[in-house]
Amino acid sequence: MVSVVNDSCIKCRTCVSVCPVDAFHEAEAQMVIDPDTCIACGVCISECPVSAISSEDEADAATVAFNAEQAKVCPNAND
Ligand code: SF4
Numbered sequence: 001m002v003s004v005v006n007d008s009c010i011k012c013r014t015c016v017s018v019c020p021v022d023a024f025h026e027a028e029a030q031m032v033i034d035p036d037t038c039i040a041c042g043v044c045i046s047e048c049p050v051s052a053i054s055s056e057d058e059a060d061a062a063t064v065a066f067n068a069e070q071a072k073v074c075p076n077a078n079d
């Protein structure tokens with residue numbers, strides 16, 4: 001089960017530095033996770049200071065869709 005970021009994200013970038021596969025992309029107002037890259041390790045979930053990251057089964061459908069859509073069009077956060 002991949003992880004997703006919700007709109008509580010404050011773009012602190014902590015998650016970007018801990019993800020082993022560079023799955024984070026930078027959207028205009030928040031980070032998002034590419035579901036095709038995330039390996040569901042779960043490391044980022046506990047690192048987020050505002051609890052903006054969860055497993056996709058604990059997020060609403062709009063958040064899951066937003067992550068997938070924005071990850072395709074927004075730059076990788078490690079670039
Ligand atoms: S750690 Fe949380 S608040 Fe910080 S950029 Fe990542 S998702 Fe956003």
Ligand code: SF4
Nearest residue numbers: 019038039041042044
């Ligand atoms: S669950 Fe693991 S692979 Fe997926 S975004 Fe978080 S740190 Fe990266």
